[in-house]
Amino acid sequence: MTKKRMTFLKELLPFIGLGGRLRLEWISSAEAQKFVKVVTEFTEQIRNLGPNPLAKTYGDSLDSLDLAPAPSEATGSGCGCGCSKAAAGA
Amino acid sequence: MYRLVPSVCSYCGTGCGVLFEVLDGQLLKTLPLKTHPVNQGKLCIKGWNLHEFVNSRMRLQSPLLKVNGRFHDVTWNRALQFTAEKLKGIIEKYGPDSVGVLVSAKITNEENYLLQKFARAVVGTNNVDHCARL
């Protein structure tokens, strides 16, 4: 079921321009090296794609959580894609 | 037993065409009237939920009058009489412009027309406004 849903999502996300950010792997607790390999590869892949354009949207929901983040860590990063701008202009 | 009744949305002044689903006298749902020249089969969220206030249990069933800090059910006659007396008193004391009329999106255009007529012709004030204008 997981595989079906993930395969489906993997096809859907690129259609709206969020491709390459989803991956599913089965790694057992005995496969440390595989885990390292997959995570390293994927991290690199994500890094190359640049920051998640949605990060801004969801970074904002912090207030709704009623959680006080450490001041040093509240680094809201703009996405630069114009999505928030577009949203503001609506 | 099952009917579809065309009507006009009462929420704002746009005048979107709606279609009510009625089953055994109960209002089930609201649909946009596809062929209506104003909304062309589209509605806003208020229009889509037009049926809800009709069936709402929160809806007032009769006029209420506050006596000694508590609301009481009263007849229309009593309510209108009370309102008329109060309005009359205020107008006499402070003049017509001390009264404003705020009309509602939940009544029909015709009723809104009547209300502004009431404000201008009966009360004698130009203080008229409507929530859809805000």
Add this chain to the structure above:
Amino acid sequence: MKDKVRDWLETGKVDLFLGYKQVDGHPLPHAFSKENLAELGELIVSPARYALEKLATEILAIKPALKIGILGRDCNQRAVNVLTVHQQISPGQIQILEVNCCPSPLRKHAACSTLQPQTYGAVKLELGVDNNMSVAQMDQFDQESLYSRWMYEFQKCLKCYGCRDICPVCFCKECSLENNDLVATGGLPPEVPLFHLIRAVHMAGRCVDCGLCEEACPVDIPLRLLYRKVNGIVKDLFGYETGGSHEQPPFSLLGESTPPEAEPHSKAV
């Protein structure tokens, strides 16, 4: 057509028949019954489409003993199939009288009743997504452009829930789109792009491509294109034709219809 409906009502094949009737210049859905057979003279096919199967399903939810006939074409039939798959109606509860309800000789081949493609303004064509495009044409855009175009469309959303309310196969009592834990409610535009993606995912194996959502959308979001993509994936990956049969869609089935490149079973001896 009228004779057939008369026959259906008289023989008790159906207790109620949902067709159309002209009222004050508007073709409106109308319920014909044995009691008012005389009205049958006014039965027409309408160029404007209403989801008669949805109306029928709503009636059946309250009066499950009824049998209801509707005027319908391919998309209505597909919707009835989907509603049957999801147990909202039992097979046979809704009978379809197949007609050419959009007055076009192209019916069998037309994408939908709106045979004239709509035209859109320059801004939308520049920044957004042309509703007339195909999935294949969309694939021509690069990721960045796709993203910004879809976000342009999604942020226009007025959150009227019209796409859901008009949808013949949306039947959930509680809609995920109103679940505060899933999408923040109360704001406008609704959470971009989550709101529309949640709906898109829920349409997988369910959308019958009737196009009513797009017709109902006040801001012309190309919903139909999005759901076509979603169902295209379901078809490519799992070979499932939505609404084509009473078969369960892949996400309602455990295991059996897995993607072609499914994991080989590991065979440690």
Add this chain to the structure above:
Amino acid sequence: MVECGRHLNIELLTLTELESVSGEAGNFTATLKQKPRYVDMDKCVGCGLCAEKCPKKVTDEYNVGLAKRKAIYVRYSQTVPLKYAIDADNCIYFKKGTCKACEKHCPSGAINLEDQGRDLTLQVGAVVLATGFQPFDPKKANNLYGYGHLPSVVTSLEFERILSASGPFGGHLIRPADKAEPKKIAWLQCVGSRDTKPGTHSYCSGVCCMYAIKQAVIAKEHAPDLETTIFFMDMRTYGKDFERFYQNAQHKSGVRFIRSRVHSLLMPDPESKQLQISYVDEGGELKKEFFDLAVLSIGLEAPEAFRSLADKLGVELDRHGFADATSFAPVATSRPGIYVCGAAAGPKDIPYSVMEASAAAGAAASELSDQRFALVKKKTYPPERDVAQEPPRIGVFICNCGTNIGGIIRVPEVAEYARRLPHVTHVEENLYTCSQDTQDKMSEIIAEKGLNRVVVAACSPRTHEPLFQETMNNASLNKYLFEMANIRNQDSWVHAHNPDIATRKAKDLVRMAVTKSALLSPLNEAELPVTQAALVVGGGVAGMTSALNLARQGFPVHLVEQGDVLGGAARRLLHTYKGEDVGRFVEALAQEVQADPKVTVHLNTSLTEVQGFVGNFQTQVSSDGASQVIEHGVAVLATGAKEYRPQEYLYGENPAVVTQLELDELLRSKDKRLDEAENIAFIQCVGSRDDHHPYCSKVCCTHSVHAALLLKRRRPEAQVVVLYRDLRTYGPREDLYQAAREEGVLFARYSLEAKPVVTSRDGGLALAFTDPILGRPLSLELDLLVLAAAIESHQDQKLAQMFRVPLDGDGWFLEAHQKLRPVDFANDGIFLCGMAHYPKPLEESIAQAQAAAARAATVLSKGSIKVSGLISRIAPELCSGCQICVNVCSFGAIGMDQGQGVAVVNEALCKGCGACAAACPSEAPMLMGFNNRQIYAQIKSALAVG
């Protein structure tokens, strides 16, 4: 392993050898010798610092010498118990008297270099030998394949480690000698098996064909361009789904199979390290080919030490050095009360070993049932505090894990951060949160501060959650009000070189755990009573064995048989392959079953309806129109299989054509046709391994070879021919094949494409086939033709539906896990044995039946079943009745409330997998402990910063 190590009633005695067993069954005195570990198991927390600091490198036997470990070590990372041990033979301190690096660095003071071994005496009722096998050493038997001096030759065990992601090369497929990536690999089968040379074994090791195919397929997954070739004699893929795996390897994965026994390996060019393999192909042509790597499929043999152990215990061994057991009591040794399972009793694969393990437990339990629970330990807890009306008061305990976490993550900073999170009332830093004194302190703090939620930021919940949950219980809190953040495995170990990032991530993880914990609610573990009676469906040998075993364990059993007599298919069998009389055994077993007061036999009876779930089944049975309801806690399905009625080879048309079971009838009745038959042929795989039944029927090769040998011995002048595709006399059955060939039975191979042709000629019978060695068509006049007809399943959809258990594509009941849970179904309380699972010989059916009984007894022996609190609940007001959840539930745990039209979860069947929660479009199912609100909150919390 973890479960075993954690079980309250299993005491692990590691580094311990059994010295002697005196007394008798039910009352043994066992003496044991435990070697020193030099590490205090109570203090060691498995942090691994000692191994890091140990200066001595030692060859790692777990990685078959392909890697190094330290002198203080655990065998591999999942070792149970996860406690280090010092290998005194290699330790510098024990050799030279100095070093003690481990003692110096151990943060918990667990090293005890003065540790002495100890002698133990145990009073036990039964002994189970599960000593396993040792791999065959290919250097024996003249080392034809140059193992050890040709660098490109590895054993299959070494190759297994090379392929493993946790192996010495991290799963990178390379040749160990020069780290080159091989392009072409050959597997050589039967190394040390099916051989007559001194030092080798005549038996078939039974598992190598399958593992070689598996290795070839996986190797190709690692490197798609790799060429893989398996050199074999007979491809013995006789197990469930094995044949399909073989066919897929051949046709989908592209593994090449060559039927040829390779004589020797040469390495003409030391530079390229390529191996030259010369072989004769099936056409008789000599071929030469080069390979980069050769894998020797080494067989299984009895460990050398097993012989001396057997001597000490007085247990008899067979001629191959394995424990001797009869077909009718496959897990009993020659000494009553001592049982054997797994490869100690002969080469076998995982599923059969697992079955035997349960069978040995079942056999032992049936002898000791009067002492059940005599030594069991139980725990009691104070009553739970009701926290429903309280606002969350969260306690956060952050573990330093010695220096494991504290050495990298700035724990005080994380603690300071945690203090500022909402609802957090108390934060504590611990050196070792899991240590006993911390647990006691934690209980006190919970009471003192009035905490009602606890978050522990430490290691993995997999290993430590139960411990902390117990502390919750001790502190009068519901154990589901506990949450863990894994800041060791997921953080300090990963970011060991970047304390800043690690600290920041620890804060993220703690924040997520705190967010979730605020939303936790106490969950109930419902207790359901168990009807302590069993229903066994099928009165064959498997069903009877199961019923009898359960009855002897003290449980009432209903044995339902649809025929009018007990015994099933075994009634028609003559001998086991070991020559034991099956008829007499079945008769005795049936009498025993009928005489047992606890077994109610229902003949001519069939099932009509099954209701309920584990512990509480109500099954309606009907017999001659009269029906009754049986209440039972478990069910064992043992409905057997049937012999295929061949459509081919003139069966049913010519009286000289018979099936194997019909031949057994002829032999039993000493039919005079057998005395006159001059020419007898057997055709194998009739209806097996073809389009009709794609699987191997497993039993027919042995049966035919055995029968052929009997016929040959009766009339040595008669000609007996066996036509086969692959001869699958696996395990010690190979000896029969050997004997048959020696005594003049003729064997000829045919292929699926060129099947033998049988024709009627003048009332007689003629057989035409192509001899693959001569390459010429041969023709035989026959007096008797025996068809090894396939074993077919009953395709019992009805029974499967009643119990909501699955059938596989061939109609066999599908067990919970093909390797590890071969007698269980995914649904609790229903078990499987005998041929209903897959064709198998009698001793395997019996072992599986005993195993099913043992597994069933684990349910029946409890008065009630506790259902985990982590189950799904469906909110009726959200459910629109679309039944997606019903469809996706693998456990049949969701049904419809017809009145309301909404789905309802049966708590006893729900496993809390969450499939329903994921599938529902309306979020109606709520997975307790992991509900959507909690998960969404956790996700939002994860995204909240950064």
